[in-house]
Amino acid sequence: MFCLMNEILEKILVRYPANRKDSLLPILQEVQQVNGYLTDDLIAEVGRTLNMPVNKVFSVAAFYDQFRFRPHGLYHVQLCRGTACHLHGSLSYLGELEKQLKLKAGTTSRDRRYSLELVNCMGACESAPVIRINDVYHPHVTPEALTRIIHSLKEKTE
Amino acid sequence: MQFNIEINDQEVSAKRGETIKNVLDRIGIQVPTLCYMNGFSPSGGCRMCVVEVDGISELVPSCSHFVTEWMKIKTHSPRVLKARKILVELLLAGHPDDCHYCERNGSCELQELAAGMNIRERKYHGKRRQVQIDKACSSIVRDPAKCVLCGRCIRVCDEVIGAFAIDVVGRGSESRIGTSYNKGLNMQGCIKCGQCIMVCPTAALTEKSNFQVVLDALSNPELFPVIQFSPTIPGSVAEAFNIKASKDILNLLRSALKKLGFKQVFDVSMAADLAIMEEASEFVSRLNKHENLPMLTSCCPGWVRYVEESRPHWLPNLSTANSPQQIMGRLIKNYISTSAGQKPENVFVVSVMPCTAKKHEAASDRMKDGITCNVDAVLTTRELVKMIRLLGIEMNSLEPEPSDTAFSMRSSAGNLFGISGGHLEALMRTVHFMITGQELNPIKINELRGLKNKKEARVKAGKTFFSVAAVNGLASAKTLLDEVEAGRADYQIIEVMACPYGCINGGGQMRGGDEKNLKARMKALYDVDDEEIIKVSHKNPVILDLYEKFLAKPGSGQNMELLHVIRTSTENR
Numbered sequence: 001m002f003c004l005m006n007e008i009l010e011k012i013l014v015r016y017p018a019n020r021k022d023s024l025l026p027i028l029q030e031v032q033q034v035n036g037y038l039t040d041d042l043i044a045e046v047g048r049t050l051n052m053p054v055n056k057v058f059s060v061a062a063f064y065d066q067f068r069f070r071p072h073g074l075y076h077v078q079l080c081r082g083t084a085c086h087l088h089g090s091l092s093y094l095g096e097l098e099k100q101l102k103l104k105a106g107t108t109s110r111d112r113r114y115s116l117e118l119v120n121c122m123g124a125c126e127s128a129p130v131i132r133i134n135d136v137y138h139p140h141v142t143p144e145a146l147t148r149i150i151h152s153l154k155e156k157t158e
Numbered sequence: 159m160q161f162n163i164e165i166n167d168q169e170v171s172a173k174r175g176e177t178i179k180n181v182l183d184r185i186g187i188q189v190p191t192l193c194y195m196n197g198f199s200p201s202g203g204c205r206m207c208v209v210e211v212d213g214i215s216e217l218v219p220s221c222s223h224f225v226t227e228w229m230k231i232k233t234h235s236p237r238v239l240k241a242r243k244i245l246v247e248l249l250l251a252g253h254p255d256d257c258h259y260c261e262r263n264g265s266c267e268l269q270e271l272a273a274g275m276n277i278r279e280r281k282y283h284g285k286r287r288q289v290q291i292d293k294a295c296s297s298i299v300r301d302p303a304k305c306v307l308c309g310r311c312i313r314v315c316d317e318v319i320g321a322f323a324i325d326v327v328g329r330g331s332e333s334r335i336g337t338s339y340n341k342g343l344n345m346q347g348c349i350k351c352g353q354c355i356m357v358c359p360t361a362a363l364t365e366k367s368n369f370q371v372v373l374d375a376l377s378n379p380e381l382f383p384v385i386q387f388s389p390t391i392p393g394s395v396a397e398a399f400n401i402k403a404s405k406d407i408l409n410l411l412r413s414a415l416k417k418l419g420f421k422q423v424f425d426v427s428m429a430a431d432l433a434i435m436e437e438a439s440e441f442v443s444r445l446n447k448h449e450n451l452p453m454l455t456s457c458c459p460g461w462v463r464y465v466e467e468s469r470p471h472w473l474p475n476l477s478t479a480n481s482p483q484q485i486m487g488r489l490i491k492n493y494i495s496t497s498a499g500q501k502p503e504n505v506f507v508v509s510v511m512p513c514t515a516k517k518h519e520a521a522s523d524r525m526k527d528g529i530t531c532n533v534d535a536v537l538t539t540r541e542l543v544k545m546i547r548l549l550g551i552e553m554n555s556l557e558p559e560p561s562d563t564a565f566s567m568r569s570s571a572g573n574l575f576g577i578s579g580g581h582l583e584a585l586m587r588t589v590h591f592m593i594t595g596q597e598l599n600p601i602k603i604n605e606l607r608g609l610k611n612k613k614e615a616r617v618k619a620g621k622t623f624f625s626v627a628a629v630n631g632l633a634s635a636k637t638l639l640d641e642v643e644a645g646r647a648d649y650q651i652i653e654v655m656a657c658p659y660g661c662i663n664g665g666g667q668m669r670g671g672d673e674k675n676l677k678a679r680m681k682a683l684y685d686v687d688d689e690e691i692i693k694v695s696h697k698n699p700v701i702l703d704l705y706e707k708f709l710a711k712p713g714s715g716q717n718m719e720l721l722h723v724i725r726t727s728t729e730n731r
Contacts, residue, residue: 040339053322055346058338062327069339 008034009042013049021050028061037068065120072115073108075153077101077133082121084128093129093146094118100150113157161227166234178220178231179207187233190242190271192359193308194221198317201309205245206271209233217241243275250277251284253360254303260361265669267359268306289334294342296521297350297366297514300324302334305362311335311354318658320633321464323348335362347467349460349632351656352514352538352665365514365666368535369545375506375535376419382500385415386424386486387510390576390661391539393682394512397675398543398668399553403682409558412566417551422495422563426509429486430572430584431695432704433457436479436721438588438696439713441651450474452642452649455581457481459519460656462725464632469639470727478722482575483509483516487532488720493708494565508535510542512576512664515656538666567700570690576683578630578660579606579613582653586617586626587694589651593619601693607684609659609676612638614649628653630660 012030016023024046031042038061040054047057061067079085079094098104101114108115124130127139131149138149159174165187172181177200182189192204200222208217212230217238220231232238250272257263292300307326312335315321323346327336337346355363375383392411396403401410408425415423441453456462456477465472480488487507495505509516520533537545546553561567571587574580583603590598598617605615606626611634614627627649629635635654641647657664662679663671671679692698710716 040341043338053347055322055325055338059325059327063329 006045009045013046016049018049019051021052024050024052024057024060025064028057028067032067037071039069068117070108071112072117073112074157075113075133076115076117077131077153078117078119078122079105080122080124080128080130080132081118082125082128084125085121085130088129090129092143093131093141096143096146097150101153114153163225163227163229163231165231172225174225176225178209178211178218178223178225178229181225182220182233189220189233190274191221192267192271192306193310195310195313195357198310198313201313204306204308206242208238208241210235210238239275243277246271246275247277247281248284249306250280251282252286253306254286255280260304261364261367262361266361287334290340292337292342293366295344295348295350295366295518297517298343298348298352298355299364299366300335300343301362301364302336303362304360305335306360307333307335308359309335310357310359311363314353314357318631318633319349319351319353319460319656320631320636321347321349321351324354347464349463349467349656350515350518350665351460351632353657355514355665356663356667356669365538365540366517367541368508368517368537369541371535372508372537372541372545375508378506380504381506382495382504383420383506383508384422384424384490384495385418385420385508385510386426386429386483386490387411387415388483388512388576388661389425389427389430389573389683390512390664390667390679391510391542393662393679394539394667395543395546395553396682397671397678398539399546401553403678403685406558409560410553410556412561413556413559414546414551414553416559417556418545418549420508422490422498423561423566424486424490424494424563425561425566425568426482426486427568427572427575428565428698428700429482429489430457430575430581431569431698431701432485432489432721433479433482434571434584434588434695435701435705435712436717437477437585438592440477440479441585441589442592443713445650453477453651455585455651455653456725457575457581458655459513459515461632461635461654463515463518464635464656466725467728472639473725473727476725478718478724480721480723481516481519482572483511483519483536484532484723485721487520489565489704491532492720493704494563506534507532508537509533510537510539512539512661512667513657514538514665516666539664539668540666543668564700564703567698569692569695569698569701570687571693571695572698573686573690574683576661577680578655579608579628579653580660580683581655582606582615582626582628582651584695585651585653586615586624588696589624590617590619591694591696593622597694602687609673609680611658624650626651626653628655630655631658632656 016027027046032038043057044054047054079090081090097116103109103116105116105118122130129141131138131141160171162169163172170185189207191207193201202219202222205219207220209220210232211218289302312325315323324335324337326333328334355365375381392407393403395411396407412423444450444453454475456479465476490507491502491505517536520536571584574584583606587598603615606613606628611631612629617624629638659676663676
């Protein structure tokens with residue numbers, strides 16, 4: 001898999017000038033888009049291109065919540081924990097999601113079916129509380145709606 | 159531009175471009191700090207050095223705030239003192255309460271601050287972070303629970319060493335000092351130099367201790383414990399016990415080591431003499447063949463580790479001579495102790511080094527010779543001082559004991575290994591002799607002396623001039639190698655020491671040494687060079703005797719196994 005990844009990486013990296021540290025974030029974003037998450041090999045390769053130590057690249061990536069270092073599940077559930085969503089009770093949904101999907105926030109289930117991520121703000125405060133599953137947004141989530149959502153998720157994976 | 163500012167109601171002159179802390183240091187007002195390091199870019203991270211400035215509503219960090227004209231500063235006002243106290247209390251909130259069992263008990267900067275601010279109760283209860291102690295590395299142990307996030311280790315590692323082994327990971331309350339993907343330090347570009355240990359205010363970074371191993375060996379009747387010490391150790395021990403560093407200190411140290419229970423005491427300088435002989439003949443042969451020049455010295459394990467890991471294409475240029483520590487270990491196990499009637503497997507070789515990377519060197523596989531390793535345990539200066547104290551040896555009332563083994567005979571050239579430029583100076587003396595058959599005159603190479611990061615000299619031997627360079631602090635070495643690679647500089651020999659100013663400032667030395675201490679340590683080594691009669695390795699009678707009776711002539715293939723090592727890139731292991 002790494003050989004294939006290397007080719008893709010090369011295609012990404014060739015579009016950015018070498019030794020320019022300001023390209024670091026866009027490169028990491030693109031790499032994550034393709035691979036789904038950042039591996040140590042990928043980070044090392046990015047560092048080599050930009051002439052940056054691996055630890056510096058990792059330090060930057062670890063600063064931002066948008067970068068993941070573990071693969072996420074088939075269904076990637078993102079729960080908004082912004083102020084508006086919090087006021088609409090998103091904390092209780094977090095407990096429910098963790099209980100039903102049997103995983104902790106920020107982790108992926110062992111069978112790689114689900115992963116749960118907390119997002120600082122999705123920028124859709126008027127629809128609070130918001131849950132996003134893969135590319136589908138679920139606005140104005142209520143406890144009943146959440147049960148439905150989880151139920152349909154389980155149906156799809158079984 | 160000069161102008162006046164007011165500090166604690168007193169007028170003081172200041173210059174534009176100075177920080178408040180610079181001025182305070184100059185006029186002798188102390189403010190506490192956890193993150194400030196003299197000579198480094200300020201980070202302003204710990205906020206301990208905050209002061210009150212008229213007209214600014216917040217307290218400002220004095221380490222990173224520049225002075226302006228007629229600034230009115232209060233350094234110890236009630237508001238400032240209260241803020242500092244709260245800061246320490248907050249740091250303590252997340253800190254493990256295990257001072258009694260802590261390596262830094264008594265020498266911890268956080269402990270000192272807490273005591274100084276008269277903190278007598280736990281005011282805040284913070285959540286303890288669940289963290290793993292990183293002890294996979296053979297030299298350095300990292301305990302993130304004790305970290306106060308001052309960032310000194312990162313700055314030393316980045317700016318002086320250039321290894322970039324650790325960095326801040328995460329954000330906000332989740333941030334910690336870590337490595338990429340939380341791998342152990344042994345998996346990073348870390349060269350184990352231990353400079354991070356030297357600057358860490360708490361016990362978040364400590365050396366991997368061999369203390370108990372050595373104590374156990376000393377009390378084991380089946381073992382024959384012997385010890386070798388690096389040329390910098392006598393001076394450092396004298397400093398730790400407040401004894402004047404004189405000629406006697408060497409014999410005083412010998413007597414202390416004997417009292418600890420070591421059967422034989424060796425000076426690594428003698429092995430350094432051997433290393434010089436081998437290196438010099440290697441250089442002459444490379445010169446004749448016009449290959450693998452510039453020759454890079456190989457006595458510093460941190461530097462060797464860097465070449466193996468990050469610049470493997472320079473490996474052929476490294477001298478193949480083994481480091482003095484390992485040469486001494488091999489000689490002791492294979493020759494000296496066996497001739498004293500001991501079996502090599504019963505001989506327990508301890509070395510005292512001002513260095514943590516030596517622990518890694520001794521532990522690394524290629525140094526193992528059959529079943530027994532050549533050096534069984536490495537102590538740092540700190541560990542030795544602790545051991546001397548533990549066993550109740552009163553350094554001040556000891557009788558100096560002259561050496562009882564012939565193998566302690568050294569030349570002052572070997573003794574110079576402890577300082578940046580010294581190894582090169584010693585090497586050039588012997589190279590000159592091997593090329594011309596005459597001694598270098600004058601024998602001192604003043605261009606290679608002094609506390610500078612890069613020193614260059616042109617040494618004439620016969621009709622040719624050799625340009626040589628000595629660099630210290632790995633970051634300067636990287637710059638120099640870049641220059642050489644780009645063709646902007648050309649040398650025949652380059653000496654590199656990973657720690658700034660060389661082993662006198664190594665990662666295993668006593669903490670808290672300032673420039674005055676460094677100068678004293680340097681002077682101690684050069685004084686030996688002035689006083690001693692044998693100033694060149696090739697005149698050391700023990701070495702000549704060894705070459706006659708036990709070894710083949712310098713540089714020949716038969717010595718390969720004992721005195722040399724072929725270094726390989728870490729990728730090929």
